[in-house]
Amino acid sequence: MGKDFAQPPHFTPKDRPLSAHPLPLSEPAQAASAEPEAYLAALVELATPVLLADAGGRVSFVNRAATALLGCTAAPAIALDALFASCGVGGRIALPDGSAPQRFAQLKLSDGRAVNVEARLLPDGGAALTLTDVSAFVREAERARRDPLTGLVNRVTLHATLGRLLQAGKPLTLMALDLDRFKSVNDTLGHPIGDTLLRKVAERLGTVAEDGDVVARLGGDEFTILKPGSFTREQIEIIAKRIVDLVGRTYALEGHMIHIGASVGITQAPHDGSDNDVLMKNADLALYRSKAEGRGRYRFFEQKMDEQMQARRAIELDLRQALALQEFELAYQPQVDLATQEVVGFEALLRWRHATRGLVSPLEFIPVAEETGLIGAIGEWVLRTACRDAVQWPEAITVGVNLSPLQFRNPSLAQTVMSALASSGLAAERLELEITENALLEDTDTVLVLLKQLRDLGVRVSMDDFGTGYSSLAYLQKFPFDRLKIDQSFVRGMGANPEASAIVRAVAALGASLGIKTTAEGVETEEQLAAIRNEGCTHVQGYFTGRPMALADARALLVQPRKVAAIVEEHGL
Amino acid sequence: MSAAAPFQRLVYYSRNEVDGDADALDAAIDEILSLSQRNNAQADVTGALLFNTGCFGQVLEGPRRAVEATFERIQRDPRHSDVTLLAFETTDARAFPNWSMAYVGAKPAQAVRYNEIAASSGFDPSRMTANRLLETLHGLAMEKEA
Numbered sequence: 009m010g011k012d013f014a015q016p017p018h019f020t021p022k023d024r025p026l027s028a029h030p031l032p033l034s035e036p037a038q039a040a041s042a043e044p045e046a047y048l049a050a051l052v053e054l055a056t057p058v059l060l061a062d063a064g065g066r067v068s069f070v071n072r073a074a075t076a077l078l079g080c081t082a083a084p085a086i087a088l089d090a091l092f093a094s095c096g097v098g099g100r101i102a103l104p105d106g107s108a109p110q111r112f113a114q115l116k117l118s119d120g121r122a123v124n125v126e127a128r129l130l131p132d133g134g135a136a137l138t139l140t141d142v143s144a145f146v147r148e149a150e151r152a153r154r155d156p157l158t159g160l161v162n163r164v165t166l167h168a169t170l171g172r173l174l175q176a177g178k179p180l181t182l183m184a185l186d187l188d189r190f191k192s193v194n195d196t197l198g199h200p201i202g203d204t205l206l207r208k209v210a211e212r213l214g215t216v217a218e219d220g221d222v223v224a225r226l227g228g229d230e231f232t233i234l235k236p237g238s239f240t241r242e243q244i245e246i247i248a249k250r251i252v253d254l255v256g257r258t259y260a261l262e263g264h265m266i267h268i269g270a271s272v273g274i275t276q277a278p279h280d281g282s283d284n285d286v287l288m289k290n291a292d293l294a295l296y297r298s299k300a301e302g303r304g305r306y307r308f309f310e311q312k313m314d315e316q317m318q319a320r321r322a323i324e325l326d327l328r329q330a331l332a333l334q335e336f337e338l339a340y341q342p343q344v345d346l347a348t349q350e351v352v353g354f355e356a357l358l359r360w361r362h363a364t365r366g367l368v369s370p371l372e373f374i375p376v377a378e379e380t381g382l383i384g385a386i387g388e389w390v391l392r393t394a395c396r397d398a399v400q401w402p403e404a405i406t407v408g409v410n411l412s413p414l415q416f417r418n419p420s421l422a423q424t425v426m427s428a429l430a431s432s433g434l435a436a437e438r439l440e441l442e443i444t445e446n447a448l449l450e451d452t453d454t455v456l457v458l459l460k461q462l463r464d465l466g467v468r469v470s471m472d473d474f475g476t477g478y479s480s481l482a483y484l485q486k487f488p489f490d491r492l493k494i495d496q497s498f499v500r501g502m503g504a505n506p507e508a509s510a511i512v513r514a515v516a517a518l519g520a521s522l523g524i525k526t527t528a529e530g531v532e533t534e535e536q537l538a539a540i541r542n543e544g545c546t547h548v549q550g551y552f553t554g555r556p557m558a559l560a561d562a563r564a565l566l567v568q569p570r571k572v573a574a575i576v577e578e579h580g581l
Numbered sequence: 582m583s584a585a586a587p588f589q590r591l592v593y594y595s596r597n598e599v600d601g602d603a604d605a606l607d608a609a610i611d612e613i614l615s616l617s618q619r620n621n622a623q624a625d626v627t628g629a630l631l632f633n634t635g636c637f638g639q640v641l642e643g644p645r646r647a648v649e650a651t652f653e654r655i656q657r658d659p660r661h662s663d664v665t666l667l668a669f670e671t672t673d674a675r676a677f678p679n680w681s682m683a684y685v686g687a688k689p690a691q692a693v694r695y696n697e698i699a700a701s702s703g704f705d706p707s708r709m710t711a712n713r714l715l716e717t718l719h720g721l722a723m724e725k726e727a
Contacts, residue, residue, distance in 0.1 A: 208653065215657050250659070257656045258666050260591060260649045265669045 056138055061088050063133030065103055077139055079118065088137075097123075101137070104129040114142070122146040155225040157203055158210035166224035166232055171284050174277060179238040181276045184291035185213075185251065187229035188269035188303040192450065197264055204261055205268070212254050216247060232291065239276075241308065248272050248306035256304055271298045272306035280309050293317055323376050326362055331385060335361055338393055340562040342554035343408065343527060346541050351565060353406035353440065355549065356394035357556045358386070374412070383412045388424055395432035395439060397559050402566050408440045410472065413447035416454070422461035429465070436466030442493065443469065445477030452486075459487050470527075475511060484522060492519050494545065496530020502539050509543060516544035587671040589645040591652055592715055594638040595661040606632075609660055614684050617651075621681040626651050629683040629718040637661050640718055642675045668715075676719050683718070 051058060057074035061067055066085045075081065080095040089100055096118030104111045109129040117123055121143040127135045153165040161169075173180050187209065194202035206229065213231060217223050222234040235247075255270035273295025275281070280290050290309040296317070298307035330336055340354035360368045377383040391409050398407035415421055429436055441462060448455050459469055470491035471483070475498055483489075494515050501508030512528065519526035528540035531550030540548060557565070599609040610632055621627065626643035639655070641648050656664060677683055 211653075212657060253662060254657065257664055259656075260652045260666075260669055262649075263589070263645060263669075263671075265666055 056140075059088075059091075059137040059139070060130075061103060061127075061135045061137065065089070067091050068134065074139055077117070077123065077141065101125050101127055103127055103135045105133075115139075155227075158207050158225050160210050160213075160223050160225045160231070162224060163226045166222060166226070166234060167284060167288075169222050170234055170287065173234075173236055174282050174284060174287070177278075177282075178236055179277060181235040181237075181239055181244050181274065182287050182291045183233040183235070183244075183248065183251070183306075184273045184288075184295040185231045185233070185255070185270050186295060186299070187255070188271060188299070190229040190268055193266055193268060197266070201262055201264065201266075205259060205266060208259055208261065209255055209268075209270075212257075213251065216251055216254060232288075244274060244276070244308075245306070248274060252304060252306055269304035271295055271303050273298055273309065274306060275309040280311075290314075320376060323368070323373055324380055324382075326365065327360075327373055327376055327380070327382055330360055330362070331389060333363075335363070336386065336389060337361060338390065338397065338559065339556035340397075340407075340559060341549060341556040342562070342565065343406075343547055343549045344553045345547055346545065351405065351554075352547070353408060354398075354562055355408035355442070356390060356397075356410075358390055358410075378412055378414045381414070383414045384418060387412055387415045388428075391425065392428045392432065395428045395434040398438060399432050399434045401563060404435065404438060405566070406438050406440045406468065407434075408442050408470070410442045411447065413444065413449075416443075416447050416451075416458055419458070421458055422465065425462060425467060426465055429467075437468065440468040440470055440490065442472040444472045445474075445483065448483050449477075452483075456486055463488075470525075474515060481518075484518075484524075489524055491525040491527055491547075493527045493529055493549075496550070499528050499530045499536055499540060499550070500532075502536060509539065512540060512545065513543040516540075516546075519546070520544060587673055588642050588675055589648045590640065590642040590668060590670055590672045590676070590715075591648050591666065592638075592640050592668040593652075593664050593666045594636050595664040597632070597635055597637060597660070598662050599660050610684070613658075613660070614682060618681040620654070621651065624651060627675055627677045627680055627682075629677050629680060631718055632684075638718065640677065640715055642672065642677065645671075668712075676715060 051069070052071050054071055055073055057077045058069075058071045059067055059074050060069035065088050067082060067088055068085070070078075070082060078091075078095045078097065082091045082094065086094070088103070092100060092115065098116035099113060101113035101115070102108075102111055104127050106129070111127045113125050113127075115123045115125055121141055122145075124140045124142050125137055126140075127137045130136055153161055155162045170180075170182070190202070190205070193205060206225070209229075209231070210223070210225060213223050213233065217233060218235075220236050222236075224232045224234070226232055233251075235244075251272055252270050256268070259266040259268070273291045273293065275287050275290035275294060277287055281287050290313075293313040294307045294309040297313055298305050301307070337359045339357045339359050341357060342351045343353040343355060344350065345352045358370060358374075360370075360373055362368055374383070377386050394407050394409045398405075411421075418424075425439070425441070428434075429439065443459075463469060468490040469487070470493055471489045472493045473495045474492045476495045492515060494512055498508045498512050498515075502512060516526045518524075525547055526545045527547035527549055528536075528545040529549050531537050531540060531548050531552045533552060536550075537548060537552055554565075597606075599606050614630065617630070621641075621643075624643065624647040626641055626647050628639060628641040628643075631638040641651055641655075643651075655661075
């Protein structure tokens with residue numbers, strides 16, 4: 009190698025006097041006084057790699073630095089392209105001419121280095137080529153294009169590629185993907201395993217991608233696949249299914265079996281739009297929908313998703329002010345003991361009365377509250393208000409308060425309950441917290457610990473909507489619930505199908521043998537009341553025995569205690 | 582740590598997704614076997630593969646990282662789905678020390694034997710525990726060897 013460096017230029021233009029070339033000196037006077045040989049010697053030794061080509065594209069001169077950079081020698085008068093080929097250089101440069109006196113290109117050397125070449129037209133029609141090693145910049149740029157963890161391209165690159173394709177009017181498909189349950193992997197097994205998992209996911213996505221597809225990691229557990237070309241929905245569906253299946257397959261990592269899932273949102277250009285941001289938003293909306301529908305699935309974007317999201321956002325904005333504007337109120341629905349026919353408690357039900365929307369259904373705003381985390385503050389308001397209200401009731405009966413599964417994510421839940429009891433003066437055993445099975449689905453152990461803390465305070469705990477979730481009997485074994493509330497769908501179904509009756513009977517029997525009270529919800533008719541009594545339920549709550557009512561009405565009901573029949577007369581259907 | 586670090590054993594069954602007739606299945610199994618025997622020998626992974634009409638059952642054992650890498654490759658294979666892990670545990674000894682991948686089960690083309698395999702091996706993976714599957718595979722591999 010040293011020999012190459014020491015060699016003089018392989019050949020120099022002998023047939024043409026150098027003085028024929030314009031010399032790159034600022035002072036013409038100096039130029040006139042210098043010897044042409046001196047310029048030649050300088051050019052030979054110049055640290056910048058330089059080649060000269062004649063008008064025919066043949067190489068007439070290569071200086072030392074250029075020889076060293078190219079790493080090979082060349083035959084005299086070899087064509088420029090042939091020289092590059094013989095040196096293993098990838099790429100070519102068109103020589104400048106009158107219409108384009110300056111040309112640029114990037115070449116790839118045999119050792120992988122990237123070289124920028126600039127060719128300038130010389131008066132004799134030939135060209136002077138200067139080479140610049142830009143490997144470091146290229147490497148840096150490549151690094152900037154990629155996500156260091158997975159080696160996939162990053163958000164910036166995805167946007168650039170997407171923009172380029174859209175600008176050229178190309179059809180394409182964008183698939184946004186994120187991982188279900190990834191957070192809990194990170195939380196329970198630690199970030200190093202989380203990172204390893206992300207790399208494995210990236211590798212699996214790589215096996216789904218075809219030539220030309222761009223697989224990007226946008227950050228966290230968000231990935232996007234950009235698929236250029238025109239594909240039918242059916243074709244994309246096959247790929248989406250494959251992604252959901254493949255990413256959802258169990259991982260064996262560092263001795264752990266890891267189960268995650270993937271949700272996918274799909275949008276296509278030009279069908280759904282032809283703007284970068286619009287398409288990215290579409291894919292996100294579709295992804296959001298697919299997650300909301302139960303995860304581990306894919307959804308194509310639809311225009312109405314956008315409208316629904318706008319509506320949702322509007323609700324969120326209003327919801328954020330609702331507490332301050334005191335727009336929430338509680339209604340109380342009587343709970344009746346079937347043995348004594350007396351009201352033994354009320355369930356507090358949240359109502360949102362908005363200035364212009366009117367009464368907003370909990371089905372509409374509770375999911376938004378849960379998603380935005382507002383449920384924490386709203387839930388606490390419900391708890392405190394219900395305790396305060398109950399304390400004023402003339403009888404020491406219970407008040408049921410619903411807890412969202414989200415509230416169990418807050419480790420200070422027990423303190424909040426304690427504080428609500430203390431500041432209201434309500435006896436702990438009069439508060440009955442109602443939870444759904446969903447609260448127990450994730451982090452079961454943590455939730456059980458919280459439930460035990462609550463139980464230690466003396467409050468009661470009931471399981472709401474029993475029968476609609478997984479109805480895992482294991483939960484009943486793990487925690488001594490005070491009450492099972494049989495979902496209203498079973499009560500409503502009793503007349504029509506015998507299975508519903510059998511389920512109500514079974515749950516009532518289960519409750520009886522475990523010493524747990526059973527409340528049938530949604531009783532609307534006398535027949536239903538008779539039926540649930542018949543099946544062995546201990547309590548009832550429903551329109552037939554009392555609709556949700558204002559606090560004053562609830563208090564009035566207690567001041568003059570009446571039996572069920574009287575309640576029915578006044579409040580029933 | 583001593584040199585005799587425990588092995589990792591992984592047992593799974595999955596649903597066969599190979600399309601086509603008995604010949605196609607034969608070809609697929611041949612390919613799976615030869616590839617896994619080659620890869621496994623290099624990676625010091627041993628084990629057994631069982632195939633019947635609808636299912637693959639497989640035991641992989643060896644150094645943990647090698648077993649995990651092998652399993653990851655298997656997971657990416659579209660020729661099966663619904664992979665259910667029955668066991669993923671450390672073990673002091675290999676059950677299949679001499680097989681880079683023992684194959685137990687008749688070739689589909691050789692006979693209409695799916696049911697026979699199931700009958701003779703009792704191979705109904707969905708009802709099996711990891712130990713049963715392991716024992717079944719082990720027993721069948723031994724029989725074949727004899």
